[in-house]
């Protein structure tokens with residue numbers, strides 16, 4: 001069952017606000033609407049059907065039970081003490097009598113129980129409004145209820161409202177059958193906060209059952225094998241997967257030094273591993289991508305988190321990706337005759353390209369998005385002596401860094417358990433005797449740039465995990481809409497690689513600089529759609545022609561084609577300016593019937609590209625805080641706040657993707673982008 005709304009109920013406002021902000025913090029609004037009420041405001045009418053109720057405690061449950069119909073699902077939140085203030089409690093001399101102040105008798109007692117469980121050695125006396133207390137007590141501890149502390153108390157330690165336990169968060173998502181939520185990400189957040197505590201607590205308390213179990217339950221919820229160690233490589237936590245993988249016994253591992261319990265090869269490998277860079281490592285003949293993350297506590301280095309991710313998992317994604325790319329990318333469908341133009345500049349470029357097609361040198365195509373770089377690349381391939389061999393396209397901004405290297409260069413048979421008998425052929429090998437099209441080359445990471453440079457210099461590749469050199473017979477065409485010179489200045493692109501690539505540079509001008517092409521291309525595309533839709537041709541009014549000619553065309557020919565398709569759908573005989581969808585917001589009314597299926601397909605496609613979470617965040621922002629429109633800077637900031645770190649160009653690519661799928665509209669200049677109706681529907685669909 002999936003629920004649209006979560007109604008949070010607490011006894012009073014402080015606790016309610018703290019629960020709400022905690023849930024908002026972990027991004028729950030991407031999945032549910034959030035409503036919040038205090039007990040006093042609850043009656044039968046306040047709980048709607050598709051709502052799940054989250055109660056702050058058992059006591060609150062008892063209070064609102066009469067208003068909960070049998071069919072309303074509810075979860076009683078487990079809540080932990082907020083450990084970040086525990087240091088102040090540890091400073092109180094052992095055995096001192098202290099008042100524990102809370103709003104209800106039950107919550108005061110619950111909190112005392114938790115303190116006792118974690119081994120706090122104080123004599124705690126519950127206090128709540130109306131209760132009596134020993135007048136010789138001078139210190140009070142309260143979970144966020146300072147106003148209730150009796151006046152005679154000299155020192156009050158406010159440990160803040162209690163926090164929702166991670167198991168409750170898991171329960172919310174499990175009950176709603178939501179699988180897209182990133183538990184790893186959530187667990188990492190909880191883990192960071194717990195580690196902070198472990199640093200503050202004495203060893204004795206660190207060993208306490210509650211804390212250790214919490215830390216372990218968190219890392220056991222991560223799908224990959226995880227080891228957490230502090231400085232001097234002392235192991236602080238290991239999840240079950242890591243224990244199995246490294247053949248270790250839990251009891252003998254905690255607090256031991258890494259080098260005492262894992263192989264020296266692994267220790268050396270981990271020491272050399274750069275933070276956030278995936279590297280292959282084999283354990284018991286199984287291959288893993290290993291990643292290191294730095295952990296900091298109060299801005300001081302604490303230690304590291306090591307994550308082992310099974311290659312098989314990655315390979316699954318890769319496999320699907322490869323199948324798709326086979327369907328799409330191995331043949332070049334465009335020839336020079338498909339490049340329609342009335343403009344001198346493109347005629348000129350076509351003539352040069354035809355000549356260059358005959359040579360085998362590397363070509364670099366430059367131009368804005370949608371200007372036809374890929375169309376040219378395919379036409380060049382088809383006009384070359386390689387036309388009977390594969391044309392393999394690879395988009396550097398569309399494949400995750402993790403997949404890209406093995407995707408390009410392949411890996412060796414037997415390199416990993418379960419690897420195919422003949423290994424995996426990389427795209428360079430697939431393009432043998434043909435052409436490889438390296439699209440969005442400006443997005444290549446430094447390590448991929450290094451490898452590409454070597455390939456270009458030596459005309460040879462080596463598969464990952466292999467030692468055999470494979471000679472290449474492949475023509476390389478690269479393309480980018482970035483200013484590579486600028487990237488070189490900023491040290492983001494290797495100058496030597498640039499010179500290798502730009503042996504024969506071709507600059508394709510944007511549509512707004514070749515206005516002669518606008519109307520002929522528009523008619524061409526329109527004709528394509530007449531026959532597709534089996535509809536009679538339409539006429540363009542003068543106002544429409546003028547509007548087409550004066551529009552800026554930020555999406556260039558791709559956008560022009562979209563406009564022709566749109567008009568072919570909506571206009572009967574004459575197209576007037578008002579029919580042109582330069583604001584695409586009306587566009588989607590028409591395609592409702594197939595819409596749901598195609599949205600589902602989109603979700604899958606994005607999931608496969610490992611982009612779904614990022615794209616949903618972008619759309620969510622454009623719909624809420626970023627409405628009515630936002631520039632890249634604001635979007636990047638928002639993503640950063642949500643722990644998604646993208647470069648400007650990576651964001652551009654994602655925006656382009658969303659724009660192509662018509663989920664957002666990218667406006668020229670400083671207007672930024674805005675979400676379309678279809679984008680809003682997509683968001684709703686993702687949230688189920």
Ligand SMILES: Nc1ncnc2c1ncn2[C@@H]1O[C@H](COP(=O)(O)OP(=O)(O)OP(=O)(O)O)[C@@H](O)[C@H]1O
Nearest residue numbers: 338339340368369370371372373374375481557558
């Ligand atoms: N001269 C042309 N004649 C006909 N159609 C064209 C022409 N140029 C581009 N197109 C159309 O425009 C679309 C976009 O072109 P293409 O994918 O080659 O652009 P691109 O410059 O590679 O874009 P990006 O940088 O976004 O990858 C193509 O699908 C094709 O339909």
